[in-house]
Amino acid sequence: xxxxxxxxxxxxxxxxxxxxxxxxxxxxxxxxxxxxxxxxxxxxxxxxxxxxxxxxxxxxxxxxxxxxxxxxxxxxxxxxxxxxxxxxxxxxxxxxxxxxxxxxxxxxxxxxxxxxxxxxxxxxxxxxxxxxxxxxxxxxxxxxxxxxxxxxxxxxxxxxxxxxxxxxxxxxxxxxxxxxxxxxxxxxxxxxxxxxxxxxxxxxxxxxxxxxxxxxxxxxxxxxxxxxxxxxxxxxxxxxxxxxxxxxxxxxxxxxxxxxxxxxxxxxxxxxxxxxxxxxxxxxxxxxxxxxxxxxxxxxxxxxxxxxxxxxxxxxxxxxxxxxxxxxxxxxxxxxxxxxxxxxxxxxxxxxxxxxxxxxxxxxxxxxxxxxxxx
Amino acid sequence: xxxxxxxxxxxxxxxxxxxxxxxxxxxxxxxxxxxxxxxxxxxxxxxxxxxxxxxxxxxxxxxxxxxxxxxxxxxxxxxxxxxxxxxxxxxxxxxxxxxxxxxxxxxxxxxxxxxxxxxxxxxxxxxxxxxxxxxxxxxxxxxxxxxxxxxxxxxxxxxxxxxxxxxxxxxxxxxxxxxxxxxxxxxxxxxxxxxxxxxxxxxxxxxxxxxxxxxxxxxxxxxxxxxxxxxxxxxxxxxxxxxxxxxxxxxxxxxxxxxxxxxxxxxxxxxxxxxxxxxxxxxxxxxxxxxxxxxxxxxxxxxxxxxxxxxxxxxxxxxxxxxxxxxxxxxxxxxxxxxxxxxxxxxxxxxxx
Amino acid sequence: xxxxxxxxxxxxxxxxxxxxxxxxxxxxxxxxxxxxxxxxxxxxxxxxxxxxxxxxxxxxxxxxxxxxxxxxxxxxxxxxxxxxxxxxxxxx
Numbered sequence: 001x002x003x004x005x006x007x008x009x010x011x012x013x014x015x016x017x018x019x020x021x022x023x024x025x026x027x028x029x030x031x032x033x034x035x036x037x038x039x040x041x042x043x044x045x046x047x048x049x050x051x052x053x054x055x056x057x058x059x060x061x062x063x064x065x066x067x068x069x070x071x072x073x074x075x076x077x078x079x080x081x082x083x084x085x086x087x088x089x090x091x092x093x094x095x096x097x098x099x100x101x102x103x104x105x106x107x108x109x110x111x112x113x114x115x116x117x118x119x120x121x122x123x124x125x126x127x128x129x130x131x132x133x134x135x136x137x138x139x140x141x142x143x144x145x146x147x148x149x150x151x152x153x154x155x156x157x158x159x160x161x162x163x164x165x166x167x168x169x170x171x172x173x174x175x176x177x178x179x180x181x182x183x184x185x186x187x188x189x190x191x192x193x194x195x196x197x198x199x200x201x202x203x204x205x206x207x208x209x210x211x212x213x214x215x216x217x218x219x220x221x222x223x224x225x226x227x228x229x230x231x232x233x234x235x236x237x238x239x240x241x242x243x244x245x246x247x248x249x250x251x252x253x254x255x256x257x258x259x260x261x262x263x264x265x266x267x268x269x270x271x272x273x274x275x276x277x278x279x280x281x282x283x284x285x286x287x288x289x290x291x292x293x294x295x296x297x298x299x300x301x302x303x304x305x306x307x308x309x310x311x312x313x314x315x316x317x318x319x320x321x322x323x324x325x326x327x328x329x330x331x332x333x334x335x336x337x338x339x340x341x342x343x344x345x346x347x348x349x350x351x352x353x354x355x356x357x358x359x360x361x362x363x364x365x366x367x368x369x370x371x372x373x374x375x
Numbered sequence: 376x377x378x379x380x381x382x383x384x385x386x387x388x389x390x391x392x393x394x395x396x397x398x399x400x401x402x403x404x405x406x407x408x409x410x411x412x413x414x415x416x417x418x419x420x421x422x423x424x425x426x427x428x429x430x431x432x433x434x435x436x437x438x439x440x441x442x443x444x445x446x447x448x449x450x451x452x453x454x455x456x457x458x459x460x461x462x463x464x465x466x467x468x469x470x471x472x473x474x475x476x477x478x479x480x481x482x483x484x485x486x487x488x489x490x491x492x493x494x495x496x497x498x499x500x501x502x503x504x505x506x507x508x509x510x511x512x513x514x515x516x517x518x519x520x521x522x523x524x525x526x527x528x529x530x531x532x533x534x535x536x537x538x539x540x541x542x543x544x545x546x547x548x549x550x551x552x553x554x555x556x557x558x559x560x561x562x563x564x565x566x567x568x569x570x571x572x573x574x575x576x577x578x579x580x581x582x583x584x585x586x587x588x589x590x591x592x593x594x595x596x597x598x599x600x601x602x603x604x605x606x607x608x609x610x611x612x613x614x615x616x617x618x619x620x621x622x623x624x625x626x627x628x629x630x631x632x633x634x635x636x637x638x639x640x641x642x643x644x645x646x647x648x649x650x651x652x653x654x655x656x657x658x659x660x661x662x663x664x665x666x667x668x669x670x671x672x673x674x675x676x677x678x679x680x681x682x683x684x685x686x687x688x689x690x691x692x693x694x695x696x697x698x699x700x701x702x703x704x705x706x707x708x709x710x711x712x713x714x715x716x717x718x719x720x721x722x723x724x725x726x727x728x
Numbered sequence: 729x730x731x732x733x734x735x736x737x738x739x740x741x742x743x744x745x746x747x748x749x750x751x752x753x754x755x756x757x758x759x760x761x762x763x764x765x766x767x768x769x770x771x772x773x774x775x776x777x778x779x780x781x782x783x784x785x786x787x788x789x790x791x792x793x794x795x796x797x798x799x800x801x802x803x804x805x806x807x808x809x810x811x812x813x814x815x816x817x818x819x820x
Contacts, residue, residue, distance in 0.1 A: 001643070001646060001647060001650065001734070001754065001755045002734065002736070002774065003734035003774060003786055003791060004650065004733070004734060006795075007794070008709045008710060009709075009710075010709065010710050010711045012794070012795065012798055013710040013711065014710075014711065015798050015801065015802070016798070019801055034730065036730055036731055042714065043655070043708070043714065044708045044709065044710050044712060044714065045708045045710070045712030045713050045714040046710070046712060047712075048712035048713055049710065049711075049712050064726075087578070089725070089726065089779070090652075090653075090724030090725035090726055091653075091724055091725070091726035093724060094720075094721065094724065103721075113577070113578055114578055114579065114724065114725060115578040115579070116578060116579050116651075116652070116725065116779065116780060117779045117780025117781070118779065118780075119762065119780055120578050120780070124577075124578070139730065140730055142730035142732065142778055142783065143730060143778065143779060145765055145781060145783065146762075146778065146779045146780060146781045149746070149762065149764060149781065152746070153746075192730065194730040194731075194732045194776070194778060194783065195730060197732070197776060197783050197784045198783055220732075222709075222710045223794050224794070227794050227797065246794075248787065248790035248793055249786050249787045249788075249790040249791040249793065250732075250776050250783075250784045250786060250787070251784075252784075256765055256766075256783055256784060258745075258764070258765045258766075258767060259765040259783060262764075262765075337720050338720055581757050581758060581759045582751075582757070582758035582759070583756065583757050583758070584756070585756075585757075643755040643756055644755055644756030644757050646755055647735075647753075647754035647755030647756055647757040648754070648757045650733045650754060650755075651733050651735075651754050651757065651759065651777070653731045726731065
């Protein structure tokens with residue numbers, strides 16, 4: 001595929017890997033914020049091309065992982081009602097709420113449908129005027145223009161049976177929350193290329209300056225990620241902390257101004273609770289008047305749902321890179337991908353789920369290493 | 376039997392069925408309507424001496440010590456998809472399961488669970504498709520059953536097929552026969568069936584020319600066996616895709632498997648669909664592909680035999696069996712790094728992240 | 729977060745900006761995509777598509793950036809080797 005396959009070339013990846021090894025002189029900890037990047041790192045084994053001095057911390061950039069338990073429970077509540085058709089991106093269906101997930105709502109007769117785009121949900125609403133159609137609007141800034149457009153069109157066309165359950169989150173406040181934590185270990189960031197495609201790069205200038213931390217806007221293919229890491233290490237080694245853009249083929253400094261315009265028209269900035277981290281001020285998007293009409297929380301008069309995360313789960317500390325999954329008492333025992341206690345064990349990109357899968361091999365590897373030294 | 380179109384059906388169809396354009400509860404009730412359905416639809420298409428006996432069970436003379444037997448149920452939606460339908464799937468799926476144990480498939484049973492109100496014409500198309508598939512796969516449908524459930528209690532048509540085949544060789548084809556050093560041959564490109572089905576699902580639709588790879592594999596396996604290739608294990612790739620099949624074998628055979636991503640053929644359009652939906656082709660369903668674990672010395676010869684067949688032109692040696700780190704499947708990725716290919720918890724869902 | 733995939737715009741419909749749509753091809757797979765946010769797009773351009781929306785035009789020139797970088801790296805390395813050789817020559 002054009003603009004994909006060429007960024008998966010082995011020789012070029014090895015070239016970048018060599019250059020990283022050449023310039024690095026000491027250990028550094030870098031966080032890739034975006035779950036899409038984490039996915040690529042796991043899928044292509046990118047971390048294996050990096051020197052041991054680099055620690056990659058997987059950030060909170062997975063909308064599936066960070067959507068709060070309250071909102072998942074609200075989604076489950078709406079989806080269980082007979083008058084509702086509940087539409088969602090596929091990967092939200094397996095996220096556990098307090099008692100069950102959306103897949104089990106579907107199993108017990110709820111009309112839960114996987115869609116590719118919020119506009120598909122809007123179409124379902126138009127095709128089913130007797131039903132209330134709700135779209136689970138999760139995501140970061142990248143997805144906001146799509147959800148904004150669905151609401152804008154529903155408003156313009158007077159589609160009365162459509163609403164969205166909003167769980168929009170923003171990247172910069174989460175970065176600040178991580179950086180201002182006393183336990184912070186992150187020394188450099190790979191910023192999310194598609195978030196910046198929409199929002200531009202200027203939001204990150206003050207963060208880089210205030211916390212003296214390099215921020216490299218990075219794409220999603222192996223060569224992008226390796227080059228992003230290289231640029232970040234270079235800054236760290238040279239004692240610089242500026243915002244750089246690796247993903248120039250998609251990201252412009254000013255971002256996508258059309259998209260930003262509609263986001264501002266439909267949404268306003270609100271406080272948002274992040275699963276595993278807690279509430280962060282000004283870290284989410286909520287519907288603005290007069291579009292609140294399309295807010296599913298209002299339409300279904302859900303009120304406050306009180307939830308309790310498992311007290312044993314330390315996913316917040318893991319998302320911030322403070323603790324490793326195997327340092328958790330529940331890891332692999334009470335908490336597994338089949339029965340997750342917290343967000344990071346849920347998504348296949350979640351740090352705990354990733355560790356769980358690779359644990360077998362890591363144990364074997366260290367064992368065989370020990371054996372060989374004995375010999 | 377000829378490939379009649381649904382239009383032909385209404386012309387040639389005897390009175391009792393045309394009088395009822397839809398399935399009624401009575402079509403499964405054991406009375407006249409059911410007998411008409413069997414006589415005028417199933418018997419016409421599946422015609423063979425065993426079925427024509429009209430007895431409670433078919434009596435087969437296998438005159439072999441070793442036979443293979445398997446069963447599978449088919450619940451695909453939509454019933455008709457690009458490249459196949461529930462009927463052809465129900466025949467090939469069971470035929471392939473027999474072939475994977477090294478058997479030559481001979482006889483199938485067919486159990487239908489029909490939903491009240493199902494269009495008679497729809498059923499006719501499915502039955503005809505089964506007839507064609509059975510002919511292509513060289514098997515006979517020798518016994519069957521029909522039940523009708525209340526409207527809303529089924530999904531149009533559910534089909535169960537069981538199959539019997541004979542073992543004509545002395546090899547032990549089983550995951551437990553897999554040995555370190557074995558070469559793994561994949562019979563063609565992966566992911567077509569799953570993507571073809573997804574393309575027509577509400578909410579995910581896209582335009583494509585991808586057709587399901589749905590096909591019978593027994594003759595191809597037969598070629599390998601009669602050429603004397605030392606086959607240790609065979610597995611057809613179905614729901615969980617290549618990754619799940621290999622994980623199962625690694626687990627059952629207590630070995631590890633090492634793959635090379637560059638050697639796994641994926642068509643460009645299948646890759647395109649996987650990229651936009653965030654799916655990994657390794658986990659996407661197939662219905663006409665298998666992996667063969669063969670002794671290293673026979674691998675080149677086996678590959679040649681498979682590639683000569685029209686179902687195996689894209690076959691490729693995709694990896695090897697290893698002793699170290701048992702139960703684990705690893706893969707050298709496109710960029711030359713290793714990753715673990717594990718089994719999924721559930722069905723692979725399209726993702727945004 | 730945020731899977732976005734590059735595809736080629738093969739046709740466009742709709743006049744008013746927000747209703748502009750197009751067919752985008754991804755290696756033989758064709759999907760209808762909203763072009764509301766990329767007013768500059770023409771047929772033949774590549775766009776990044778996220779959940780049914782084009783969010784940017786792929787910049788053809790910038791797409792070569794990483795490969796140029798790698799080339800320069802190689803050239804620098806060769807230069808380094810040359811220089812090292814010359815230094816050695818000078819010393820002997």
